Structures are given as C-alpha cells and as structure tokens.
Amino acid sequence: MATVTLKNIRKVYPKSHNTNKSNLKETADGVLAVDDFNLEINDNEFIVLVGPSGCGKSTTLRMVAGLEEITGGELYIDDVLVNEVAPKDRDISMVFQNYALYPHMTVRQNMEFPLKVQKKSRDYIDKKVEEAAEILGITEYLDRKPKALSGGQKQRVAIGRAIVREPKVLLMDEPLSNLDAKLRNQMRAEILKLRKRINTTFIYVTHDQTEAMTLGDRIVIMKDGVVQQTGTPQEVFDSPHNLFVAGFIGTPQMNFYDGRLVEDKGRYHVEIKDMKVALGKEKTERLKANGVKSRDVTVGVRPEHIVLSEGENVLRSVVDVSEMMGSVVHLHVNVDDQDSIIIVPTIQLKDRSLVKSGAEVDFTFPEDVIHLFSKETGNNLEY
Amino acid sequence: MKKKHSLGYWLMFVLMTLIAFVSFFPFFWMFLSSFKTQSELLSMPPTFFPNNFTTANYTQVFKQMPFTRYYINSLLTSGLNTLVGVISSSLIGYVFAKYDFPYKNVIFLVVLACMMIPYETLMPTVYKMMVGIKWTNSYKVLTIPYFVNIFGIFLMRQFYLDLPDDYLEAAEVDGCSQFEIWARIAMPMANSTTSSLVIFLFMASYNSFMWPLISVDSRKLFTLPVGIASMIWDRGNQYAMLLAAASMIIVPVCILFAFMQRKFIEGMTSGGIKG
Ligand SMILES: Nc1ncnc2c1ncn2[C@@H]1O[C@H](COP(=O)(O)OP(=O)(O)OP(=O)(O)O)[C@@H](O)[C@H]1O
Numbered sequence: 018m019a020t021v022t023l024k025n026i027r028k029v030y031p032k033s034h035n036t037n038k039s040n041l042k043e044t045a046d047g048v049l050a051v052d053d054f055n056l057e058i059n060d061n062e063f064i065v066l067v068g069p070s071g072c073g074k075s076t077t078l079r080m081v082a083g084l085e086e087i088t089g090g091e092l093y094i095d096d097v098l099v100n101e102v103a104p105k106d107r108d109i110s111m112v113f114q115n116y117a118l119y120p121h122m123t124v125r126q127n128m129e130f131p132l133k134v135q136k137k138s139r140d141y142i143d144k145k146v147e148e149a150a151e152i153l154g155i156t157e158y159l160d161r162k163p164k165a166l167s168g169g170q171k172q173r174v175a176i177g178r179a180i181v182r183e184p185k186v187l188l189m190d191e192p193l194s195n196l197d198a199k200l201r202n203q204m205r206a207e208i209l210k211l212r213k214r215i216n217t218t219f220i221y222v223t224h225d226q227t228e229a230m231t232l233g234d235r236i237v238i239m240k241d242g243v244v245q246q247t248g249t250p251q252e253v254f255d256s257p258h259n260l261f262v263a264g265f266i267g268t269p270q271m272n273f274y275d276g277r278l279v280e281d282k283g284r285y286h287v288e289i290k291d292m293k294v295a296l297g298k299e300k301t302e303r304l305k306a307n308g309v310k311s312r313d314v315t316v317g318v319r320p321e322h323i324v325l326s327e328g329e330n331v332l333r334s335v336v337d338v339s340e341m342m343g344s345v346v347h348l349h350v351n352v353d354d355q356d357s358i359i360i361v362p363t364i365q366l367k368d369r370s371l372v373k374s375g376a377e378v379d380f381t382f383p384e385d386v387i388h389l390f391s392k393e394t395g396n397n398l399e400y
Numbered sequence: 401m402k403k404k405h406s407l408g409y410w411l412m413f414v415l416m417t418l419i420a421f422v423s424f425f426p427f428f429w430m431f432l433s434s435f436k437t438q439s440e441l442l443s444m445p446p447t448f449f450p451n452n453f454t455t456a457n458y459t460q461v462f463k464q465m466p467f468t469r470y471y472i473n474s475l476l477t478s479g480l481n482t483l484v485g486v487i488s489s490s491l492i493g494y495v496f497a498k499y500d501f502p503y504k505n506v507i508f509l510v511v512l513a514c515m516m517i518p519y520e521t522l523m524p525t526v527y528k529m530m531v532g533i534k535w536t537n538s539y540k541v542l543t544i545p546y547f548v549n550i551f552g553i554f555l556m557r558q559f560y561l562d563l564p565d566d567y568l569e570a571a572e573v574d575g576c577s578q579f580e581i582w583a584r585i586a587m588p589m590a591n592s593t594t595s596s597l598v599i600f601l602f603m604a605s606y607n608s609f610m611w612p613l614i615s616v617d618s619r620k621l622f623t624l625p626v627g628i629a630s631m632i633w634d635r636g637n638q639y640a641m642l643l644a645a646a647s648m649i650i651v652p653v654c655i656l657f658a659f660m661q662r663k664f665i666e667g668m669t670s671g672g673i674k675g
C-alpha cells in the first residue's frame with residue numbers, strides 16, 4: 018500500500034555502437050528512452066503502462082524497481098525520495114516476463130525466498146507461503162521444481178513469490194505475454210481477483226490494449242518514450258487526446274477520414290466528401306473554447322459507432338471482406354480507396370447480400386461519436 | 401519406450417567401450433602389480449595377475465617414509481586450495497561478467513594474458529618473491545599462490561556471461577544484497593560448472609610437483625608427489641612399492657570424481673567449458 022509519484026522522470030541510455038536508428042530522440046549523451054514522465058499513483062491503484070514495443074514501458078517500470086538508474090527527475094514512494102535507494106530497500110516486488118523462477122529451488126523455496134532474505138520466522142514464512150499458494154491455486158505443486166511446471170503454473174509461482182512479502186508496490190512487466198491466448202484471458206481474470214484480495218499498488222506493463230483496458234484503474238499510454246495520455250479506460254477510449262491514442266485503444270481500430278471542419282457563425286459542421294455532419298452543443302462549446310477556426314482535419318470514428326443508412330447525406334463504400342463474428346459482422350469497406358471497418362449487429366442484417374464482397378453500402382455516423390484531430394499535430398482539437 | 405538403435409549407435413558403443421578399457425587398463429595393472437614382489441614385477445615375460453600375492457609393498461610405503469604425513473599435507477593443501485580457488489574464481493568471474501567498471505576489458509585482457517605465459521617461466525620470479533617475503537618452507541607457500549586461478553576465473557566468467565540477468569534482478573528485488581545475489585542465486589546456479597572447476601583445481605594442486613619441490617625443503621611439509629620423488633632419490637626405484645603408493649594416492653581423486661562425475665559431465669556438455 019503506497020503512493021508512487023514520478024516527477025519529470027527521464028532515462029537516457031548511453032549510445033552503443035550497435036543501436037540502429039530508432040524513433041527515439043537522441044541527446045548528446047545517448048538515446049532518450051523515457052522523457053519527462055509525470056504521474057501520481059494513488060494508494061491501491063492499478064496503473065497500466067501500455068504502448069508499442071520499444072516505447073519505454075519496461076524502462077519506466079525498472080526505474081521504479083530500482084533496477085535502472087534514473088537519469089533525471091524524482092521518484093517518490095510514499096513521499097520518500099527513492100532515486101538513490103537500492104531495490105531491496107524500496108519495498109517493492111516484481112514479476113518478470115519470463116518468470117525468472119530460481120531453477121535450483123522448489124516452488125516452495127522460490128516463494129519463501131524473499132521472506133527468508135528478510136529473516137522472518139519459520140512460522141510466519143510457512144503461513145504466508147501457504148496463504149499465497151492458496152490464493153493462486155498452486156498448493157499441490159509446492160514441492161516441484163520450476164522445470165516441471167507449465168507456463169501458466171510458473172506464472173502463478175512468480176506472482177506468488179511477489180506477493181508473499183506484501184510489498185508496497187507490485188510491479189509486473191508483461192506477465193502474461195508468454196502464455197497462450199486462452200490462458201492469458203484466464204490469468205487476466207485471476208489478476209483482477211487477486212487485486213481484490215491483496216492491498217497493494219500495482220504497476221503493470223503490457224503492449225496489449227485489451228489487457229490495459231480490462232485491468233487498469235488508469236492507463237498510461239506511451240509512445241517513443243513520451244506519455245501520450247493518462248486516464249481511466251473510459252476516458253482514453255471516449256476522448257483520446259491525439260491520433261496515436263485514438264488508433265491504439267480499441268479493436269478494431271478507429272477509422273480515420275480526411276475531412277474539413279467548417280465554422281459558420283458560431284456553429285460548426287464537418288464535411289467528409291459529400292457528407293455533412295453538424296456538430297452538437299457540447300462539441301461546439303469545446304471547440305469554441307479552444308478558438309478553433311475552419312480547417313482541414315482528420316476525422317476519427319470508431320467502427321462500432323458507424324450506422325448503415327440509406328438516406329442522402331452518407332458516405333458510399335464497397336465491401337471488401339466481411340467477417341461474421343457471431344453477434345456482429347465486421348465489414349471491411351472501401352471509401353474511395355480508403356479502408357474502413359464497420360461493425361454491424363447481425364440482427365440488423367436482413368439483406369444477406371450485404372455480407373458479400375463487392376456490395377455497396379452507405380453509412381453515416383452521429384455527431385457525438387466524431388473525434389476531430391489536427392492534421393498538423395495529430396492532437397484532438399477538443400482537448 | 402523401446403527404441404531400435406542404429407548401426408552408428410552400436411559402433412559408437414563399441415568404440416566407447418574400447419576407449420574406456422584402454423584408459424582403465426593401466427590403473428588396473430597398477431593396482432594388481434602393487435601386490436607383486438619387485439622381482440616378479442620386473443620379470444620377463446611380465447605377469448598380469450600376481451603369482452605370489454603380497455601386501456609387503458603397502459607396509460613398506462609407510463615404513464620407508466612419513467607417508468601419512470605427506471598424505472595429510474597433500475589433502476589439506478589441495479582441499480584448501482580448491483575451496484578458496486573455487487570461491488575466488490566464481491567471485492572474480494562473476495564480477496567480470498556482471499559488473500561494469502572502468503577499464504574492465506583492459507583488466508580482463510591483462511588477466512587473460514597471464515594465462516598465456518607458461519607457469520614454468522614465472523616460477524623463478526614467484527620463487528624470488530616468496531623468498532623476499534620469507535614465505536618459503538611453510539604452508540603459506542603451498543597454498544596462497546594457488547588461491548587465484550586464471551583458468552578458473554575465465555571458466556566462471558564464461559558461465560556467468562550466459563546466465564540471464566533476470567535471475568539476478570529478481571533476487572535483487574526480492575531483497576538480496578549484491579553479495580547475497582551471488583551467494584544465494586548465481587553461485588548455486590553455476591553448480592555444474594563449479595563441479596568441473598572443483599575437479600580441475602583439486603587435480604592441479606594435488607598433482608603439482610615443481611612448485612612444492614623448489615619452495616619447500618622441510619620433509620614435514622612435503623606433499624605426496626615430492627615425498628615420493630624424494631624417496632626415489634634416497635633409495636632408488638622400488639617399483640613395486642611405488643605402485644602401492646600410487647594406488648593409494650589416486651583414491652581421493654577417484655572419490656572426488658565419483659562425487660562430482662554427474663555434474664562434471666553436465667558441465668562439460670552444457671557450455672561450461674568453451675574455447
Ligand atoms: N540497456 C539499454 N541500452 C540502450 N538502449 C536501451 C537499453 N534498454 C532499452 N533500450 C532502448 O530503450 C527503448 C525503450 O526500451 P524498453 O525496454 O523500455 O521498451 P518497452 O516499451 O518495454 O518495449 P517492449 O514492449 O518491446 O518490451 C528501446 O528503444 C530500447 O532499444
């Protein structure tokens with residue numbers, strides 16, 4: 018149980034000869050893997066760091082753990098500056114992607130290890146290990162060596178080893194990425210349950226946005242070492258602050274169209290090809306507050322917000338492929354050579370021919386699901 | 401599960417058996433011959449099994465020289481040298497593999513260079529040094545120069561280079577100090593490589609002859625190789641007795657090997673010894 022505060026945290030890796038060019042900014046001393054990271058994590062909060070490979074998630078986590086030196090900025094755990102504090106004195110524990118179970122120890126010895134290092138009493142150790150094994154359902158494997166466990170079981174042991182100590186902060190670096198899809202879903206649910214049973218602040222790293230959305234109280238979306246947006250899953254889904262976040266969160270991906278925002282006597286409307294959509298009161302007010310004038314924009318709309326329409330004011334498209342998902346159908350359509358995805362509830366598909374490729378569909382969307390991004394910066398014009 | 405073995409397998413099997421036999425034969429002959437009289441041993445044609453079985457050679461070994469003393473000297477010094485050598489190799493190798501410090505590579509190169517100089521050429525210098533600090537003719541000179549072994553450092557470093565950092569980092573967040581990480585995680589994980597090193601260092605010390613010969617004069621400090629050589633110089637070649645002594649000398653090595661064998665072989669095959 019603890020608060021964690023990251024203030025202007027930076028990480029510069031010294032240049033090495035073999036690093037090929039990456040998206041990262043370079044400074045005189047090396048590559049900037051994490052830049053100006055600010056976050057206040059509340060007691061008992063579950064924070065998820067998410068982003069594509071190489072964006073600096075692990076680096077950030079390892080700085081919190083104390084495994085990586087902090088180049089700049091301040092890190093506080095419970096209001097104590099810990100930049101120079103050794104990992105063992107930070108009262109954190111960590112679950113590694115490849116489990117890192119000690120191969121020469123049995124499961125029980127692995128789980129005991131952190132407590133033994135702390136020289137706790139035998140009774141206390143036994144009690145804690147049994148409790149953790151109980152929670153994770155690994156009691157029957159306690160006397161096996163890690164070699165004789167399946168991936169999912171190893172992962173449980175790794176989590177067990179991390180929770181026996183009741184750390185202030187529990188760090189997890191892509192703990193589920195070595196598991197197959199089914200097991201991953203199952204473990205995800207278990208982590209949610211675990212979270213209810215133990216009182217700890219979680220920082221969880223993943224590149225999987227579904228994991229991030231389902232687990233996190235708040236999500237931190239990173240790209241190229243820079244935080245793009247921090248917010249609850251709902252916030253980042255409903256109001257992505259830029260194109261990257263909009264595209265990263267949500268599957269299938271948000272559709273983007275080139276369009277034009279037109280301001281006319283204090284009212285706004287958006288034009289995409291022949292379609293015109295007038296914006297409602299809320300959006301208008303936010304745009305006004307930001308002083309947005311008429312301009313070219315990128316318009317973003319999520320596939321599930323698109324509705325098929327047969328009226329006049331629509332976008333016309335041709336179906337490429339359609340995927341039957343059961344309760345919904347994913348239509349991959351072409352709008353003037355631009356790909357879009359439309360999700361249609363199966364129940365609405367009376368006309369079966371729609372599902373065939375080559376069919377023509379017209380669609381539109383309500384004004385309140387539109388996201389408007391600057392063409393230059395990619396930032397959301399409303400925020 | 402039954403599996404049909406190929407012709408290659410059987411050829412290999414026969415070849416291995418042959419090699420094993422050829423390697424083992426001299427030891428077997430030595431052991432049998434230690435129960436022969438000197439005259440039978442030198443007789444032509446040679447006998448394989450002793451005609452007149454005698455244990456006199458064994459009693460003579462203890463009569464003609466302080467064999468027990470030599471034995472204890474050898475075991476004590478080799479044991480200590482092995483223990484300290486393994487720990488120092490492991491620690492130093494670990495530091496070279498897992499820590500960064502200025503001029504690390506240069507220092508390691510210098511260390512390696514030392515391995516390339518034959519020991520014999522260094523011996524006079526080391527001897528003069530020992531004379532200078534008045535260590536000759538003492539247990540110190542039989543042990544301390546063996547405490548650091550460059551091949552051992554190299555071997556352990558090689559192992560630790562291949563050891564994923566994740567284990568060490570896991571230990572670090574689990575609350576270990578830097579020393580504990582080595583002692584409780586890295587060192588135990590190096591088990592198989594360490595076992596090969598134990599055998600290597602023990603043999604190196606147990607068999608060493610030149611250094612104890614020149615650095616020690618007192619009979620009380622003689623180790624087995626020197627003690628036996630001195631007996632030959634004093635009383636000439638008594639082959640039958642020598643074989644009895646030799647049969648007893650190899651016992652600790654056999655025991656050590658039997659203990660370490662499985663791990664030793666694991667170490668040989670699991671990337672322990674490279675280059
Ligand atoms: N020891 C290092 N030396 C130099 N550069 C490094 C080092 N470790 C990481 N980097 C670089 O820092 C950047 C961020 O790495 P990091 O491991 O934090 O990414 P990540 O977000 O965890 O990615 P992934 O999802 O692939 O694990 C990468 O571009 C990487 O190449």
Ligand SMILES: [Mg+2]
Nearest residue numbers: 074075076190
């Ligand atoms: Mg990573």
